[in-house]
Amino acid sequence: MLAFRVIRLALAAALLFSLAACGKTRPRADLIFINGAEPESIDPHIVTDQVGMRVASALFEGLCRIDEAGKPQPGLAERWDVTPDRKTYTFHLRPGTTWSDSTPLTTRDFLYSWQRILSPDFGADYASQLYVIKNASAFHEGKLKDFAQVGVAALDDRTLRVELENPTPYFIDLCAITPFSPVPRHIIEKHGTAWIKPGLLIGNGAYILEDWLLDDRISLRRNERYWDTANVPLQTIDVLPISEPNTAINYFLTGQADLIMDKGMVPTSLTAKLKQQPYFHTGPFLGSFFTRFNVTRAPFDNPKIRLAFSLAIDRNRITEKITQLGERNAFSLTPPGAGQNYQPPPGPEFNPERARQLLAEAGYPGGKGFPRVEHLYFPKPIERSIAVELQAMWQEHLGVSVDLAKQEWKIYLDSMKEKNYHLCRSSWVGDYNDPGTFLEMFLSTNGNNRTGWASPQYDELLAAAAREPDQTLRNTLFQQAEKLLVTDDCVIIPIYHYVGVQFYHADRLTGIQPNMIDDHPFRCMRWKKSK
Incomplete structure (x- = not known):
């Protein structure tokens, strides 16, 4: 526990210094929640990331x-x-x-x-x-x-x-x-794209937007005109966009934050210790971590090369050495058991010999002559550790050099959207408990596809699944589509299926529980006794 004591003392000293410097404090919010990054948007029709959806779902x-x-x-x-x-x-x-x-x-x-x-x-x-x-x-x-x-x-x-x-x-x-x-409508037509700013935004959810200071906090206040406001216990919430795990844990351990709900906020060096603490909560949910290819950019316009990169990955080196939270190795995009007991088809497993063979067939024996490519990720220590491990495996088993490109969250999202990358880390959390919430992402018309891949066969399989009333036949169509996505065309490389992680003191804060879609509404949260 020495490391935790040092963390507490260091942050407490920094906090006292900053308070002395500014000479004043603002009232503490009823709940201080650490979000993983600054939201890309809080417009419910634009937001695509979990950090933004958490705020948007409180407002609408x-x-x-x-x-x-x-x-x-x-x-x-x-x-x-x-x-x-x-x-x-x-x-x-x-x-x-x-x-x-x-x-x-x-x-x-x-x-x-x-x-x-x-x-x-x-x-x-x-x-x-x-x-x-x-x-x-x-x-x-x-x-x-x-x-x-x-x-x-x-x-x-x-x-x-x-x-x-x-x-x-x-x-x-x-x-x-x-x-x-x-x-x-009346606000959007009056203010245009500025309608989501504090003082202008009008919502209908449990909370209203009181303030939004970039890289500092989003402040929410209970919406007294919400139809169920009598059952919304917390009046004020501060959402902090902290992406550095050590900083987030410091805030939590020193009482400057009450809640963390981000699987990426577990410092690798402290994982074993944190898992033993009573405030550490975890459980499986519908989420997957994977690598996405830009199939419009050489050399990854060749499916043989994409499959070679997939076969060169030993997932145990990531889940046992880096993440360490009991994640299941993933050979499919869809977690097993989604919906009505959907079982995804087996995907490419670790096979470095076959990977080298495919790379040679594509014209790069032993990696000779392979162009330099970049793997895109965003700045969290665990994200960098995974990127470095993937880089090492591709070098070790294929003989190719992959550069690592780090970008801040919003820039990273823009790069994916504009397909300005070769490979990039990706993740998806199901919006509802059905295989379609994962597989529909790669329809040719889906804005979240972001790979440049378009397959009429894939589109038709999912359309047929949507029309099929028999669940067994529907699952079969999903399996055929997923095999095309993960193995035949190898548009993505599944790495592992997530487990949810929350930091909070259950003897004080309630209204939170692990669930399959990793959604935890603020309006359900309450303190068991006065803070």
Whole structure:
């Protein structure tokens, strides 16, 4: 425990110095939460990263919302009716619901919001999540110009009808994720892209945005006009964008932060000690860490080279030597057991001899003449450790040199989006418990694809899975698609399946529990006794 005492003393001294220097303090928030980075955005129709979604989901709420167990429950809609064919849902909004500025919130806000995210010119990466709605895909792809033909209609101010393309067993789960949230038309049309700034942003979630100081904090305050505000215990929350694990742990151990919920915030040097502490909580969830190829950039436009890079990876060297949290080695993008007991097909395992053979067949025997390429990652110690280990394995087993390129979170996301990379670290956390939340990411029309890979065969397999009512046959179609993605075309290299990690004192803070989608709403959290 000596290391922990040194950490506490060092941070306490730094804190006292900074307080003396500024000469004043601000009131402590009810909860101080350490987020892993500065959000790319908090617009629910733009945000794609978990750090941004945590904030956006506190500010906005859709027809449904997630509870502390990660399950969907009624949100703005107090109830809904479903037709016998499971293709038409009629949602009944709660009476008296308003935006945080008291403007009435009606079903027409959903029409505006869903048209906004599906607009081809808007460029939302998550627009494909709405493709389960009748004609949503055709509208987003520009094949259909009239939004009135999309399967959503406001029957009156409180009644919304949604028609689906096919029966979708996870549709209610979708209604709880941020892309399905309404946004305030009257504010967006008045302020344009500046509408998400403090003082301008109007939401309908459990919290409102009080302040946003870049690289310092996002301050949230309870929304007193939220329909369920009586059951939101915490009045104020500070969200700190700390990406350095040692700094985050320092804040937590010295009481300057109450909660960490980021699997990347465990310092490798302290993992064994931290796992023994009562405030360390973990559990499996639907998340995967993988390497993504840019298939439009040589030499990774050759699937043989991509497969060679995959076969050269010994995952044990990462999960046992670096991450050390009990993660399962991944040979698929989708974690086993997702949805209704989906079992992904076996993917490429460690086989350096076959890897060298494929590289030679591609024209680079022993790595001779192979061009210099870059592996993109973002600055966390564990991310660098994984990148260095991958770099070493590709050198050792293939004889190729891979440079490491480190970029800050927002720049890293932009580089992926613009396909300005050769290889890059990637991760995905399921938005709902179904294989589709992973596999649909690599549809040719999905904004989260970011590889340049487009396969009509893959697209059709997933379309067929969406139409298939028989779960066994549906899983078979998913397996065929995943084999194409991971093995045949080798667009990605699965590395390991995540376990969730949370740091908090369970004897004091409650309303948090590990769940399969790693979603922990702030509105569920509360102190057992006064702090």
